[in-house]
Amino acid sequence: MAKKPAAKHTDAGAPCPIMHSCGGCAWLGLPYRKQLARKHTAMRELFEPLIAQFDWDAQVEPVLGMGASRESGPVTVADAPLASPRALRHKAATPFAPAADGSVRGGFFARGTHDIVDCPACAVEAPGARELLNDVAHLATELGIPAYDEDRRCGQLRYAVLRCGWRTDESMLTIVTRSLEVERLDELAHRLIESHPELVTVAQNVNPRVTNAILGGQTRILAGRERMTDRLLDCTFEISPVSFYQVNPQQTEVLYQLAIDGMDLAGSDAVLDTYCGSGTIGLAAAAAARKQGFDIALTGVERNPEGVRDAVRNAELNDLDGTSSFIARDATEYMLEAARRGDHVDVLVMDPPRAGSTPEFLDASSSLAPRRIVYISCNPHTQVRDLKHLGRAGYRLERLTPVDLFPHTEHVETVAVLTRP
Ligand SMILES: C[S@@+](CC[C@H](N)C(=O)[O-])C[C@H]1O[C@@H](n2cnc3c(N)ncnc32)[C@H](O)[C@@H]1O
Numbered sequence: 001m002a003k004k005p006a007a008k009h010t011d012a013g014a015p016c017p018i019m020h021s022c023g024g025c026a027w028l029g030l031p032y033r034k035q036l037a038r039k040h041t042a043m044r045e046l047f048e049p050l051i052a053q054f055d056w057d058a059q060v061e062p063v064l065g066m067g068a069s070r071e072s073g074p075v076t077v078a079d080a081p082l083a084s085p086r087a088l089r090h091k092a093a094t095p096f097a098p099a100a101d102g103s104v105r106g107g108f109f110a111r112g113t114h115d116i117v118d119c120p121a122c123a124v125e126a127p128g129a130r131e132l133l134n135d136v137a138h139l140a141t142e143l144g145i146p147a148y149d150e151d152r153r154c155g156q157l158r159y160a161v162l163r164c165g166w167r168t169d170e171s172m173l174t175i176v177t178r179s180l181e182v183e184r185l186d187e188l189a190h191r192l193i194e195s196h197p198e199l200v201t202v203a204q205n206v207n208p209r210v211t212n213a214i215l216g217g218q219t220r221i222l223a224g225r226e227r228m229t230d231r232l233l234d235c236t237f238e239i240s241p242v243s244f245y246q247v248n249p250q251q252t253e254v255l256y257q258l259a260i261d262g263m264d265l266a267g268s269d270a271v272l273d274t275y276c277g278s279g280t281i282g283l284a285a286a287a288a289a290r291k292q293g294f295d296i297a298l299t300g301v302e303r304n305p306e307g308v309r310d311a312v313r314n315a316e317l318n319d320l321d322g323t324s325s326f327i328a329r330d331a332t333e334y335m336l337e338a339a340r341r342g343d344h345v346d347v348l349v350m351d352p353p354r355a356g357s358t359p360e361f362l363d364a365s366s367s368l369a370p371r372r373i374v375y376i377s378c379n380p381h382t383q384v385r386d387l388k389h390l391g392r393a394g395y396r397l398e399r400l401t402p403v404d405l406f407p408h409t410e411h412v413e414t415v416a417v418l419t420r421p
Pocket residue numbers: 244245246274275276277278279280281301302303304307329330331332351352353378
């Protein structure tokens with residue numbers, strides 16, 4: 001497939017010079033209040049027929065948007081600031097491609113294509129993130145490390161993914177290459193750490209497949225530590241290069257606090273945190289319970305073994321290892337076994353990927369009969385489908401709160417709290 005010439009136009013007058021060519025922030029030109037109102041309408045249209053079908057008392061609450069500053073809490077449409085949120089994405093990524101002169105180009109894929117649009121700076125990413133990613137391209141060019149050529153399937157550098165701490169100044173870079181052995185890659189990693197002291201980890205991930213997925217299956221540390229550290233809701237979390245960690249940490253605290261409130265925990269509750277990533281939601285809940293003077297018994301289930309290793313480490317870091325355990329397992333398989341064993345679960349937390357959960361998981365959940373189910377979702381369409389399943393099993397929706405984790409896009413995160421009658 002021949003490559004089209006790279007998009008060159010700038011968007012004069014738009015709030016970002018590459019807004020239309022990049023397409024990452026399609027709503028950037030829309031005042032923030034209007035964004036929140038539009039999301040609320042979309043969520044009402046989606047959830048209200050379900051609420052009516054089961055005659056639930058719940059309402060679709062206003063979308064919790066980003067405050068004007070980090071320290072001001074979430075806002076709803078009535079009090080949304082006029083200034084639209086910036087510097088909110090703490091995960092930034094760039095694809096690489098070879099330029100005509102052999103140098104390495106980075107930036108964004110133009111909307112709907114694999115053409116690279118240059119990006120000198122990005123206002124929605126954490127300060128300095130884009131500059132660092134651009135530096136990877138410059139240094140790779142200087143060291144003669146070739147970018148991956150999608151058409152010819154040769155070259156090495158495919159992507160770089162940067163994660164920046166929110167309550168720490170640490171950041172972690174993962175460089176994705178086509179193969180494991182890449183000449184001068186170690187030198188690139190060490191040079192980056194020297195020139196960017198905030199970088200505590202530079203990792204290599206190897207993705208030899210012809211695919212749109214960024215990450216492959218093999219990861220190793222090139223320079224620095226195994227994990228970076230961040231803090232959320234007074235907990236310390238260590239995150240390794242390929243574990244899941246939410247991209248907008250300011251709103252993650254809002255999201256997690258809603259989830260914790262929805263759990264309505266009591267002493268010695270058995271809490272099962274499924275699709276738990278690095279254990280962040282369950283551990284934040286366990287820490288909140290301890291602050292109130294009691295412990296919960298936490299079990300976390302996650303498919304990614306790196307995530308589970310992080311979760312075990314995070315339990316130790318927060319002095320919660322005595323009351324928690326984490327299992328590397330497919331969530332549905334785990335739930336089916338738990339239902340066969342007749343495990344006791346008071347509160348079930350589920351935070352599946354965009355595809356949502358499975359009918360088998362949901363059937364097993366209702367046979368475990370937790371008092372409460374807190375369902376966090378980044379895809380309300382699959383959440384509606386799954387809530388219908390739980391509604392047929394007799395669960396009632398108590399609260400449905402959308403949270404704006406992704407300003408300037410149509411995406412919404414939602415927290416649903418269900419109770420057993
Ligand atoms: C949306 S993330 C949530 C992670 C975590 N709750 C958090 O807030 O950071 C979904 C997680 O589910 C995991 N996952 C995806 N499919 C899974 C499955 N079938 N079984 C268990 N975990 C799965 C992913 O690896 C990812 O860590």
